[in-house]
Amino acid sequence: MSGEFDALIVGAGGAGLYAALEASDAARQAAGGRPPRTAVLSKLLPMRSHTGAAQGGIGAALGNVEEDRPEWHAFDTVKGGDYLVDQGAAALLAEDAVRAVYDLEHRGLAFSRTDSGRIDQRRFGGHTRNFGEAPVKRSCYAADRTGHQILQTLYQQCIKNGVEFFDEWSVVDVILEGRRCGGVVALQLATGELHVFRARAVLFATGGFGRMFRVTSNAHANTGDGPAVLARRGVPLQDMEFYQFHPTGIRGLGILITEAVRGEGGILRNRQGERFMERYAPTLRDLAPRDMIARAIVSEIKSGNGMRGDGAIDDWVLLETAHLGRDVLEKKLPDITGFSRTYLGVDPVQAPIPVQPTAHYAMGGIPTDMDGRVVADAAGGTYEGLYAAGECACVSVHGANRLGTNSLVDLVVFGRRAGRHMARYVEGAGPAPAASEPEGQIRSTVERLRDGARGANAAALRSEMESTMMEGVGIFRNEQDLARAEQRMGELRGRWHEVRARDTSWRFNTELVGLLELRNLLDLSLLTAAAARRRTESRGAHARDDFPRRDDTRWLQHSLAWLHDGAVAFDSRPVDISTWAPKPRVY
């Protein structure tokens, strides 16, 4: 099968589905003319995407519970991102968040409610009243299943709009003719066949790539397919050095324990029983931004204040919850209460949850403008017919560190804008450029992977990548570790070419898909390590032991990284600081 589409969306999480809804709404409104043919390609079955795992909420200054303003939300986003956020984009995010939450509600999302029937809101890290005075209740939520509700609601609306889906297709290459996108090449899981999807416009919404790291909250599917495929075709990736560790993953497993636990009043304590965040962030304490809390936990652990007290990196601290009471835990936080019971045998109603930081979210990714168009160069030139949105994209509204709840806001605000722009674009665009045999290159790769020869052990390769990234490109970084990690990724990328699938069948060959995903992770690991090594300052989630201070003179700029064969080339883009001048970041 080889399809011709107007708008093709890769990824069926929140950003992709919202874009599909916008594009299909536009199609229904297209009076007279031929409605644009829109389709969504996903490597998973319906509603398995990782948006569904988001727990705590979606931030919007509705002011339902206490006074709030979009301007405060925008400022918090900028400060939370350590001033690497583009301020015009942050203002747009905060203003449009209000409309987006109402829109989701109108589409059926079952938010938790206040006694007066409004959408209920709760506190989240880094979200404050009046430019940092005190925490504010801004996170709109549906218990601790907000992402699940968003994913379901958007998919349900896509059913209503008759959106066409191609399930279990993995994108493996993109068709680029100069700066014009003409579609993608995808591998069908059921048959092992490669197909060309020609399209006038393509939106990448493939999500994150936390699987680079040993301990992560991310799904197995989060392998960065979109950014990696584009990087191999010469598209730059932006701010790859900024990777967020969420402070509270379940000890040893990395499963997320939402920040909403602290939003509802949960407290982090070290082995002395001390509420240590009081020392690191006296005003916001346990509701400081994630990068600061993750660093505080690691500092406590390193100084022997972890629960085991041996200073080893796999030590942990405790998240105290019992004082919240059974009602709050079981009604407002039912899933995380269940996770703790299932995986740790710990009942948060009675005992604290052992937690440690877990690799969680990529602030960096495919650079885009505010309409989702992919940026091609340092001057801000864009590709034609190529879009990105959601975690795989970098607008940038998260800068050097994302605030909790802003990932869901990003999905719905920029997924929608990209879908809308794409629908307009395809009306005037000519047919997709017809590259000859665009699947040729990937076909030879796939044929080699399943030629039945004995090859390098992929599991060992994956494991080395995960440990190298965890140890060398984690929460605290330095030149020596980063140089070693960068070199190691070079070697592992070389060894990947010797890997073979033991499974040589065509049908449902999940091992083959896994090898292609591993290649994506290795490419993104290299870009992340190299970008982290280049940035000789500390900002947001990027903390260098050897350069502990933020350096606005040299580094108040976005990085752009190109993958050139074995090497990484860099350039930079200015940051929009048009509203708030950078200040020291204290909480």
Place this chain on the structure above:
Amino acid sequence: MKIILRITRSEGDGVSRDADYALEVDPTASILDALLRVKDEQDGTLSFRRSCGHGVCGSDAMRIAGVERLACKTLVRDVAAAENAVVTVAPLAHLPVQRDLMVDQGRFFERYRSVSPFLVARAPAGPAETEQTPKERAAFDDATSCILCASCWSACPVLDQDAAYLGPAALVSAARFVFDSRDAGLPPRRAVLDDPHGAWGCENHFTCTRVCPREIKVTKNINALKRALKP
């Protein structure tokens, strides 16, 4: 501890065989961890779906020790009592096997789509949210948890007899909207629900309720639909 995974394997051609894989695992590891290790270390051809790894995406429902469960949410110690315990792992029932533990969920999702599982707004939306009291919100809360993993579909004895039955998950999804105060409720869905293969197909076996990994009171939701359908 040492366990033996006895996995029902097949190429989707109707012929299946059991294959044993012995491995040393931590009792607190999940069955998904064990399956991933078998795939990495022993047999790359072993085929199964997985994604989130902690029970919220619904990819890895299968029959473990004879019962429908999510592999990522089932710990080894839940199903292996002693050293050298044999743990059987088989694909979900009532759906065609594609390969090993992967089943074709097309039919399952088709039934889901047939109940119009989206909000049919009772009234046009205003500029802000449509109000809903906590009590109204609570009326359908249980049904919102469904992750469409198809465990209930596999476990339901009605589907042994009546292949046209809507199945528990589709009915729960219908209930999610029928009992939402913002939704037009039964009228847009009556034709599909008020049918011998619809809500009336349920015979109250409660197997769906027992296996649901989200602990949804599935049968209770279906009975609420039946009561609403009665004139």
